[in-house]
Amino acid sequence: MPVSTNIIKNREVVADDWSVLRLNEGDSADSVSVPAGRVIVPFSVWSAQRAQLLERAEIGVWLASDAQADVAKDDLARFSLIAVDFPKFTDGRGYSIAYNLRTRLGYNGELRAIGDVLRDQLFYMQRVGFNAFAVRADKDINDALKGLTDFSEKYQTSWDEKTPLFRRVQRQAVSQD
Amino acid sequence: MYRYDQYDHLIVKERVAQYRDQVRRRLADELTEEEFLPLRLQNGLYMQRHAYMLRIAVPYGMLSSPQVRMFAHIARKYDRGYGHLTTRQNIQFNWINLEQSPDILAELATVEMHAIQTSGNCIRNTTSDELAGVAADEIIDPRPYAEMIREWSTFHPEFAFLPRKFKIAISGAEQDRAATAVHDIGLHVVKNAEGEVGFRVLVGGGMGRTPIIGSVIREFLPWQHALTYLEAILRVYNQHGRRDNKYKARIKILVKALSAEEFARQVEAEWLDIKDGPATLTVDELQRIAQYFTPPPYETLPATDAGFEAQKTDNKGFANWLKRNVKAHKVSGYAAVILSVKKTGVPPGDITAAQLDFVADLADQYSFGEVRVTHEQNLVLADVKISELFTVWQAVKAQGLATPNIGLLTDIICCPGGDFCSLANAKSIPIAQAIAEKFDNLDFQHDIGDIELNISGCINACGHHHVGNIGILGVDKDGSEWYQVSIGGAQGNNTSIGKIIGPSFSAQQMPVVIERLLSVYVQQRTEEELFIDTVQRLGIAPFKEFVYASPIPTGYTHGEDACVY
Ligand code: HEM
Ligand code: SF4
Numbered sequence: 001m002p003v004s005t006n007i008i009k010n011r012e013v014v015a016d017d018w019s020v021l022r023l024n025e026g027d028s029a030d031s032v033s034v035p036a037g038r039v040i041v042p043f044s045v046w047s048a049q050r051a052q053l054l055e056r057a058e059i060g061v062w063l064a065s066d067a068q069a070d071v072a073k074d075d076l077a078r079f080s081l082i083a084v085d086f087p088k089f090t091d092g093r094g095y096s097i098a099y100n101l102r103t104r105l106g107y108n109g110e111l112r113a114i115g116d117v118l119r120d121q122l123f124y125m126q127r128v129g130f131n132a133f134a135v136r137a138d139k140d141i142n143d144a145l146k147g148l149t150d151f152s153e154k155y156q157t158s159w160d161e162k163t164p165l166f167r168r169v170q171r172q173a174v175s176q177d
Numbered sequence: 178m179y180r181y182d183q184y185d186h187l188i189v190k191e192r193v194a195q196y197r198d199q200v201r202r203r204l205a206d207e208l209t210e211e212e213f214l215p216l217r218l219q220n221g222l223y224m225q226r227h228a229y230m231l232r233i234a235v236p237y238g239m240l241s242s243p244q245v246r247m248f249a250h251i252a253r254k255y256d257r258g259y260g261h262l263t264t265r266q267n268i269q270f271n272w273i274n275l276e277q278s279p280d281i282l283a284e285l286a287t288v289e290m291h292a293i294q295t296s297g298n299c300i301r302n303t304t305s306d307e308l309a310g311v312a313a314d315e316i317i318d319p320r321p322y323a324e325m326i327r328e329w330s331t332f333h334p335e336f337a338f339l340p341r342k343f344k345i346a347i348s349g350a351e352q353d354r355a356a357t358a359v360h361d362i363g364l365h366v367v368k369n370a371e372g373e374v375g376f377r378v379l380v381g382g383g384m385g386r387t388p389i390i391g392s393v394i395r396e397f398l399p400w401q402h403a404l405t406y407l408e409a410i411l412r413v414y415n416q417h418g419r420r421d422n423k424y425k426a427r428i429k430i431l432v433k434a435l436s437a438e439e440f441a442r443q444v445e446a447e448w449l450d451i452k453d454g455p456a457t458l459t460v461d462e463l464q465r466i467a468q469y470f471t472p473p474p475y476e477t478l479p480a481t482d483a484g485f486e487a488q489k490t491d492n493k494g495f496a497n498w499l500k501r502n503v504k505a506h507k508v509s510g511y512a513a514v515i516l517s518v519k520k521t522g523v524p525p526g527d528i529t530a531a532q533l534d535f536v537a538d539l540a541d542q543y544s545f546g547e548v549r550v551t552h553e554q555n556l557v558l559a560d561v562k563i564s565e566l567f568t569v570w571q572a573v574k575a576q577g578l579a580t581p582n583i584g585l586l587t588d589i590i591c592c593p594g595g596d597f598c599s600l601a602n603a604k605s606i607p608i609a610q611a612i613a614e615k616f617d618n619l620d621f622q623h624d625i626g627d628i629e630l631n632i633s634g635c636i637n638a639c640g641h642h643h644v645g646n647i648g649i650l651g652v653d654k655d656g657s658e659w660y661q662v663s664i665g666g667a668q669g670n671n672t673s674i675g676k677i678i679g680p681s682f683s684a685q686q687m688p689v690v691i692e693r694l695l696s697v698y699v700q701q702r703t704e705e706e707l708f709i710d711t712v713q714r715l716g717i718a719p720f721k722e723f724v725y726a727s728p729i730p731t732g733y734t735h736g737e738d739a740c741v742y
Contacts, residue, residue: 092337120216156333156456163455167459169184171182
């Protein structure tokens with residue numbers, strides 16, 4: 001039975017009953033057994049065991065940070081959830097993967113950041129399209145939640161904001177004197 | 178000059194609050210040092226040899242007098258009374274307390290300043306031409322574009338954790354004064370045959386361990402597409418730049434590995450998707466920003482002034498200063514004045530609180546309240562009336578900012594080196610000082626003419642040694658400090674990377690090495706030939722031969738007493 005943990009989803013802390021399958025040393029994508037229930041499998045496992053996994057009602061996949069969003073292109077509708085892994089919080093490839101999944105491929109299901117997910121990255125992550133965050137287990141998730149609201153304005157477009165500031169508002173200098 | 182509106186103020190204010198809380202969490206151990214590191218770097222805070230260093234952004238080098246006064250205030254209140262101008266047109270303070278750093282940012286915010294993205298693996302402060310808007314050779318003022326890039330790159334959510342730091346430079350004049358060829362992206366403002374404004378786009382330049390000159394990936398990009406095209410470049414780099422080896426993580430390595438043609442192809446493919454999208458710039462936006470860079474209220478003046486002509490003839494010191502430190506202006510009766518922050522005996526680029534206050538007052542009185550930082554670590558008053566140059570010169574002289582050496586041997590670019598920087602292999606400031614002392618004679622310097630001497634304390638190349646006509650690089654050999662010399666580097670329109678002349682030297686040998694290099698030049702030059710021209714004509718062989726022909730005294734051995742600084 002997977003233990004229920006908390007995640008941030010749509011700006012709230014909620015219980016989560018998905019589990020993430022990670023391959024251990026010696027596991028191979030085509031032979032690893034995918035447990036029952038709601039499981040987020042590595043994309044390599046999805047590719048290798050696609051036929052069986054297609055039979056399951058709910059299946060999620062996760063993309064490694066060196067993946068391209070395009071690999072998921074043909075199966076987008078099959079996934080209840082796509083996760084992107086951050087092996088280290090300083091690895092920024094996941095931001096472009098998310099942006100491309102949302103903007104280029106039009107994925108609109110749950111998009112979850114997993115791995116080394118920390119408060120000070122959440123603001124950026126939500127901007128590129130993540131709506132769920134599995135905050136690293138040793139961190140206070142309620143504290144992390146505050147990271148989503150660090151800024152109330154942004155200059156440039158991304159997934160969350162289709163119109164840059166200069167098209168969105170009338171801008172004018174305010175005198176300081 | 179650009180002024181914040183309510184949105185800029187809000188974003189910077191929220192940044193200060195965010196950072197204050199990050200510092201609090203670090204001090205409470207809710208954040209480990211490893212977790213805190215990229216956060217503080219993206220706020221310009223480095224841990225240095227002795228203390229924290231704070232690098233403050235000076236967008237494209239432009240400052241108002243209240244901002245300059247704020248630097249003086251920070252120098253006095255939070256540092257040891259001085260700051261350090263950098264090759265990226267910023268200013269650094271070397272003796273900062275972590276606990277006080279949020280307060281500094283709060284104070285900076287009151288004068289529309291910050292330290293956002295002055296460090297870290299994100300898009301850094303965009304640099305430009307220090308003579309933007311006034312240079313006689315300007316095609317288009319690059320500052321509105323630089324400002325649009327500043328806004329776009331500030332907290333860009335997708336590009337805050339790139340494989341490596343990312344630097345953009347933009348130039349709008351015939352003569353490139355922004356070192357665009359050695360930036361991750363260099364933009365040249367150009368006009369096409371129809372007179373439309375656009376950019377020539379260079380990618381993959383940089384210095385450091387692997388110095389590379391940028392490649393042109395697009396000859397003409399209409400200005401409206403600047404931001405979407407930059408986004409496409411950054412997206413390709415973010416996904417495909419190497420992350421396994423920090424020395425191979427810069428975009429220059431990716432461009433080289435793929436070839437410029439293939440890189441350009443990938444960028445164009447990426448761009449197709451966002452081209453003409455909402456991030457496309459509009460004429461309205463350009464006009465909104467450009468109105469901050471309209472010419473100041475110049476008077477209608479004759480090209481020269483009788484009093485000025487007389488002062489020039491009567492006073493050799495003034496004439497020398499005019500020759501080196503005063504630049505042509507596009508408006509009749511005005512000139513751009515470069516304040517030399519390169520006085521012998523002072524580390525290049527170091528400026529005191531008193532000098533900062535002085536420069537702010539001077540700018541208010543004589544130059545519409547504006548100051549610029551050059552990438553050679555000097556300051557500029559861009560709009561001084563010719564009739565007031567003499568008065569300005571006298572005032573500046575009294576403050577030690579009038580050394581008539583701009584572009585000359587002692588106008589050295591020098592990184593902080595081993596005196597401050599924890600990455601250094603060797604000191605650089607004492608080398609700059611020893612050279613400056615040896616060649617203090619101005620007549621000699623004027624005879625040598627334009628020459629670029631650049632010093633870095635390690636291969637990171639903060640002092641631009643690769644593009645110095647003479648470049649000096651601090652190296653470590655068995656735990657002691659040595660200096661490797663290259664010649665033939667150049668910046669600007671004919672950027673080139675210098676060639677190493679041979680085995681390295683001790684600190685004590687360096688002034689003699691420079692003397693020997695110069696003597697080859699003096700003997701071999703044709704009339705009107707600059708040092709760099711002679712090197713290019715003859716190659717490095719004659720220089721190398723003479724420098725190593727006979728032993729150079731090493732003076733005292735390297736050790737504690739060897740350091741003069
Ligand atoms: C004292 C604190 C400083 C530290 C710790 C520091 C750190 C570094 C590092 C690690 C690099 C290597 C980047 C790379 O190879 O990709 C670098 C390069 C550079 N730094 Fe600094 N730096 C410092 C001060 C400065 C100063 C004072 C300047 C300007 C005078 C400066 C300007 C540059 C430039 C222009 C480069 C070369 C960039 C390129 O490769 O294109 N840095 N610095
Ligand atoms: S070149 Fe090296 S020594 Fe000099 S400031 Fe840069 S990192 Fe430090």
